[in-house]
Amino acid sequence: MSLLEAKGISKHFGGVQALQNVSLTVEPASIVGLIGPNGAGKTTFFNVLTGVYVPDEGTLTFAGQPLPAGQPHRVARAGLVRTFQNIRVFPQMSVLENVMVGFHGRTHSGLLGAWFNGPAVRREEREIREGAQELLKWVGLQEMARRVASTLSYGAQRRLEIARALATGPRLLALDEPVAGMNGAERGHMAELILRIRAAGIALLVIEHDVRWIAQLCERITVLDHGQRLAEGTSAEIQANPQVIEAYLGHGSHG
Amino acid sequence: MVTFLQQVLNGLTLGCIYALVALGYTLVYGILELINFAHGDLVMIGALVSLTLVRTLQGWGTPLPVALAGGLAGAMGVCVLLGIALERLAYRPLRHAPKLAPLITAIGMSMVLEQSSALLWGRGYHSFPDLGLTHSLTLGGVLISPLQGVIVLGSLGLLGGLLWLIQRSALGRAMRATAQNPVAAQLLGIDTERIITLVFVIGAALAAVAGLMVGAYYQVAHYTMGFMLGLKAFTAAVLGGIGNLSGAVLGGILLGLLEALGAGYLGDWTGNLFGSNYKDVFSFATLILVLLFHPSGLLGRHAPEKV
């Protein structure tokens, strides 16, 4: 059974058809790429997927269950969590606190717990803290735990976003242009991190412009253009597809 | 039937005034996404200034039409200056601050305007000079005062002119462009700060007109009168779809009708348990219901938040 199955997704804003009949599947613990020129509808698709927008048509199935449309927090709790193209860490919270927030949906202590602060609550809080530190170590930010998030470099903020997303315990991590604005070495590190996440049993759906970079990572790639699915196939097939080359690579964004 | 028509007429009069004020809210919200809480207080100042001027001019023996024109001009002048000052001194410095800041400033400015008026005009009620326009005609049993006619026709004329300006003129195009995407508008050479000032000027001028009308209609002015009026006008703007100009007009008139009919019939329906003393609750309940079931309003489009 596929982990994520999006069938015939359409979405329009006023007169603009942002997505038209887009389908996509992600298998458990696989890496799928989503590419396309600017304005092709990639981020809109992400927003539909993660419940920020409600699709006009189409169905979304995640691990056999329909995804709650228009309810981001329930999508996240179902195990599908995302990062943002324009980084959205909680800017004035510490790096550690950012990741601790990610644990919210998996933990339980409520109002009375906060007030009485009993052993169970303190244990949970300690587990959240240790889990967050563990994740920071995993993405290579353990030295920065006490820093204020907004003071981190661009690349570090991207990794923080990923650590925060991992804290929710996802089965599918959706990354929106994770290497935008990064140099070669940083891209290499990000690729290595993505492979490690996959090795931990988490599937990934990655939006990217850089076809070469994404082709070396993904099993399968879907190409969007003008809100429609232009092609779908293995990395090699996509790179050899003349339609794709025409619509996308032909614009000179290769490399 | 006669009662019904009477209430419709009263509601229409009230609705036209709401529409004038609602436009001020919706114009500012359309561009700055800010609820200008002080807008209702501009209406109050419009009413008090025009009242004072009309009285003074009449005291000097000026004929009524001239006194009225003078009162209106003076009120518009004062309100426009206040509107510009409000924008420049209070809101502009906070353009890029967190959203809470301009909201709190707006409520602070509302307080400042109200209490300054209390200092200038005192805390009592001021009766509006008799404009001699209240001798009602009877039309099929319905009482129509010339004043109601002036209010309805005058405000519909103003509203029509304004809608035309914004839909058709180059200036209106610049305003709409700024509302839709301020950054892009700026890149296209539109002086967005000037447009924002202009929006405050238009809103304040309309508030002054509405102030004179509401003062003349109820024949009384008071330093706290702007609050409830502002709240209702805002409700009208939300009802029509905030940011949408025709929506504000439609919402204003609808709310006026709803309130007049509600006040007229609610007492009958409930065996006088809920009489017209609850009419203020009416518009508020409308606001909640609209927000609950159709937050984008009647004519508003739901704009997706940028992610």
Place this chain on the structure above:
Amino acid sequence: MIVPLPRFKPLWMFLGILLLPWVIEGLLGRGWVRILDFALLSVLLAVGLNIVVGYAGLLDLGFIAFFGVGAYAYALLASPQFGLHWPLWAILPTGVLVAAGFGVALGWPTLGLRGDYLAIVTMGFGEIIRVFLNNLTAPVNITNGPQGITMIDALHLGNWSFARPHRVLGIPLPALVGTYYLFLLFVLLALFLSRRLEYSRIGRAWMAIREDEIAAASMGLDTRRLKLLAYALGAVFGGVAGGLFAGFQGFVSPESFTLQESVMILCMVVLGGMGNLRGVVAGALLLAFLPEVLRPLGGWQQHWFHRVLIDPSTLRLLLFGITLVVLMRWRPEGLLPSRARAREWHTS
């Protein structure tokens, strides 16, 4: 403010707070102890509003309505109005439930929407509550209209009335000082509960919502429920303060619950520093005493100009307005800010 372990400095502070009413009575007279008691209620209100505005970042302009709801709940359950005379321990939980119910009922439709709608809806709610308080006299006379409800039972626990002087261990305890200790207890409890929340999983979630609501929701935070919780909690604090107010003052009328009062409490929170308890307490005390400082102004004007040019209560409200505007412009984080809050204001 909170004393987890009696270390040296907190101990002195604690003693100072305990002795404060005696010192004030000795130096300034009994009237000022009464003002101090009211000031503590203001602190309670400000701490409640701080949960809504300071922690969750929601602007509530009708907060005084919850104070009113609590006050009328107490008044109706402990006065000749209905012939009910419930004890405090029964009224308080009832008042808490009623206030929370109002908070949820009002927050529910609006909290899914943008924050500024909440501001205007709460503002309207504040006025509407007043309309009801003024008019709920038929078919059953519930609120007694603009005259309000009088002869409300004094605050009492068992046979111990806070309206009467007592003698404890041979020391005479004036009624106003006893009330001070009762209110102080509530304030300390409120501070304690607030502080615990601030540093809990929920407080962290509120902070995340305040900073980026969409990102917070995308990380699995039920933002609507969390905002509703903040809103209802604020309402509860306001309701409790209202109940104490009704019992202390002995009468309630709609006049005490105007928009101006809501703005005053907002002013306390903003002036002190949203999100920081120390600041909020300081702001509340400062502004609670302000009218008393301004009061002689009328007399001086009378003396010097033979008429009152500027009415002290108008001046007070004018100052509130100016304070809000000036603070937002130059020091939005308030006098004693929380560190994260200060950064939030200055970087976006």
